[in-house]
Amino acid sequence: MLKVPQHQVAGHMAKNGVLGPLVDDSGKFYKPLQNNDRGSTELSFYTSLAVPPSISSFFPAFHGTAVVPASDGSGPHTHLILQDVVAPYTNPSVMDVKIGSRTWHLAHSEDYIAKCMKKDRDSSTVPLGFRLTGVKDSVSSWEPSRTFLQSLSAEGVSLILRKFVSSAADSDRSDCDFAAEVLGAVLERLVELKAWFEVQTLYHFYSCSVLVVYEKEKGKTKPLVKLVDFAHVVSGNGVIDHNFLGGLCSFINFIRDILQPLPH
Amino acid sequence: MLKVPQHQVAGHMAKNGVLGPLVDDSGKFYKPLQNNDRGSTELSFYTSLAVPPSISSFFPAFHGTAVVPASDGSGPHTHLILQDVVAPYTNPSVMDVKIGSRTWHLAHSEDYIAKCMKKDRDSSTVPLGFRLTGVKDSVSSWEPSRTFLQSLSAEGVSLILRKFVSSAADSDRSDCDFAAEVLGAVLERLVELKAWFEVQTLYHFYSCSVLVVYEKEKGKTKPLVKLVDFAHVVSGNGVIDHNFLGGLCSFINFIRDILQPLPH
Numbered sequence: 001m002l003k004v005p006q007h008q009v010a011g012h013m014a015k016n017g018v019l020g021p022l023v024d025d026s027g028k029f030y031k032p033l034q035n036n037d038r039g040s041t042e043l044s045f046y047t048s049l050a051v052p053p054s055i056s057s058f059f060p061a062f063h064g065t066a067v068v069p070a071s072d073g074s075g076p077h078t079h080l081i082l083q084d085v086v087a088p089y090t091n092p093s094v095m096d097v098k099i100g101s102r103t104w105h106l107a108h109s110e111d112y113i114a115k116c117m118k119k120d121r122d123s124s125t126v127p128l129g130f131r132l133t134g135v136k137d138s139v140s141s142w143e144p145s146r147t148f149l150q151s152l153s154a155e156g157v158s159l160i161l162r163k164f165v166s167s168a169a170d171s172d173r174s175d176c177d178f179a180a181e182v183l184g185a186v187l188e189r190l191v192e193l194k195a196w197f198e199v200q201t202l203y204h205f206y207s208c209s210v211l212v213v214y215e216k217e218k219g220k221t222k223p224l225v226k227l228v229d230f231a232h233v234v235s236g237n238g239v240i241d242h243n244f245l246g247g248l249c250s251f252i253n254f255i256r257d258i259l260q261p262l263p264h
Numbered sequence: 265m266l267k268v269p270q271h272q273v274a275g276h277m278a279k280n281g282v283l284g285p286l287v288d289d290s291g292k293f294y295k296p297l298q299n300n301d302r303g304s305t306e307l308s309f310y311t312s313l314a315v316p317p318s319i320s321s322f323f324p325a326f327h328g329t330a331v332v333p334a335s336d337g338s339g340p341h342t343h344l345i346l347q348d349v350v351a352p353y354t355n356p357s358v359m360d361v362k363i364g365s366r367t368w369h370l371a372h373s374e375d376y377i378a379k380c381m382k383k384d385r386d387s388s389t390v391p392l393g394f395r396l397t398g399v400k401d402s403v404s405s406w407e408p409s410r411t412f413l414q415s416l417s418a419e420g421v422s423l424i425l426r427k428f429v430s431s432a433a434d435s436d437r438s439d440c441d442f443a444a445e446v447l448g449a450v451l452e453r454l455v456e457l458k459a460w461f462e463v464q465t466l467y468h469f470y471s472c473s474v475l476v477v478y479e480k481e482k483g484k485t486k487p488l489v490k491l492v493d494f495a496h497v498v499s500g501n502g503v504i505d506h507n508f509l510g511g512l513c514s515f516i517n518f519i520r521d522i523l524q525p526l527p528h
Contacts, residue, residue, distance in 0.1 A: 101506060102365065106390060117381075126370060129506035154502040198513055199520075238418040240517045242365060242393035246510025249462055253504045256463075 007086045009134025010096035014071030022071055029084035032077055038231035045230040055196050058227050060085050085226050086213055095212040096134040099247040101126050103207040105234055123150040129247035139216045182214050182223050187255045189225035197245040204241045206232040271350045273398025274360035278335030286335055293348035296341055302495035309494040319460050322491050324349050350477055352485050359428055359476040360398040363511040365390050367471040369498055387414040393511035403480045446478050446487050451519045453489035461509040468505045470496040
């Protein structure tokens with residue numbers, strides 16, 4: 001039985017007959033394969049992915065493809081079968097962060113580059129090196145609009161990050177401890193990811209997101225950091241992904257600033 | 265007595281009546297102050313520069329301004345008086361690397377952004393995150409053309425870096441040791457600089473260069489890493505300079521690859 005995912009915060013959503021991802025009750029996520037370069041790029045990325053074991057945990061598990069009924073009612077459609085990374089959570093809080101100050105690469109068409117450039121300049125992508133593309137608190141149902149999120153200032157991002165990890169209830173000391181614990185765990189994973197990006201020259205990840213997931217109910221499932229969306233991955237050709245790395249470092253610095261408020 | 269610098273590798277040169285920098289014999293470098301935003305930006309950068317002591321060594325010392333005869337014969341002109349960083353060297357080898365995959369920022373004019381975008385895409389700036397803007401070996405007089413340098417591939421940059429640190433004579437074991445020693449010293453400084461860029465949110469350095477200087481004659485002056493050209497520095501506003509940091513990490517990775525050849 002395939003159904004519409006409850007905790008998706010970015011990308012096309014399978015609502016009102018639109019083509020979007022589906023999930024089953026065994027923890028699988030069915031992502032419609034796009035009928036263009038993006039589809040083939042993402043499929044070949046997943047089929048050929050070769051990273052150190054410590055790094056593979058940053059990617060959703062891949063279980064091949066399947067032709068299943070499309071969410072838009074258009075009949076059978078090929079889907080990537082991926083790990084549904086939020087499946088272990090009861091009430092996941094989810095944040096999708098598109099990393100990099102540039103979402104295009106040189107092999108893209110002029111039209112596509114111009115479109116991306118405009119969006120990158122109009123959003124926080126150029127100034128901050130990333131943009132928040134979706135945030136959701138499944139306990140309080142807090143879900144700021146995507147348009148609002150994408151063009152936040154530095155101060156705005158900082159506020160959203162604080163709110164994302166604070167409890168839905170009023171903040172008391174124990175909530176602060178929990179928020180720091182969540183952010184600390186996320187930071188630790190992001191720093192591991194950064195160490196890989198400082199040396200890996202296999203892939204350049206354009207328009208790729210870091211997905212942050214945690215459970216508000218204390219003591220339950222650990223926070224999670226995953227990379228998602230590989231429709232614009234290109235070969236690194238011996239060069240590190242300085243665009244992703246720069247944006248990741250910027251995002252890391254926002255989290256570090258919240259954890260360790262210091263004059264600067 | 266002001267004269268034309270012997271070891272300048274990038275920027276406008278004071279030759280054939282062009283307005284360019286001058287040096288004196290006391291170790292000072294006179295940079296003509298531009299009569300526009302760039303001039304005022306660079307002057308205010310130097311006058312208000314406030315960085316930790318360990319970081320100030322990455323900047324040329326600043327000694328105010330002076331009105332001296334311009335190199336183009338146009339009469340008295342205001343110059344920034346800076347430290348002539350190559351003065352302690354007898355035969356300096358010099359490399360100028362413009363760091364960042366973007367040389368413009370959002371406050372620039374549309375015309376300027378379009379001009380930079382074209383140059384960034386046509387050079388190694390977008391693909392590699394930096395471009396070599398000048399290289400000179402004062403012993404062998406090797407000085408590749410700037411046009412050639414700016415659009416090098418990853419392999420090309422790697423070759424130039426190797427040649428930059430190899431002796432003018434045939435390479436023997438002792439030359440390799442010396443080259444590794446020079447690159448190791450440069451790498452160490454770049455890694456110190458990177459650590460600062462991972463946290464500093466004071467400045468964003470657009471179109472700024474890392475200058476690498478060393479002496480071929482063994483045992484003499486130590487290699488040097490300096491930041492130069494601050495005509496397009498803007499306030500960081502609480503955000504790290506992800507553009508400079510990404511490019512710096514990319515440049516660091518090229519040097520590390522040469523020092524520690526590993527399969528990847």
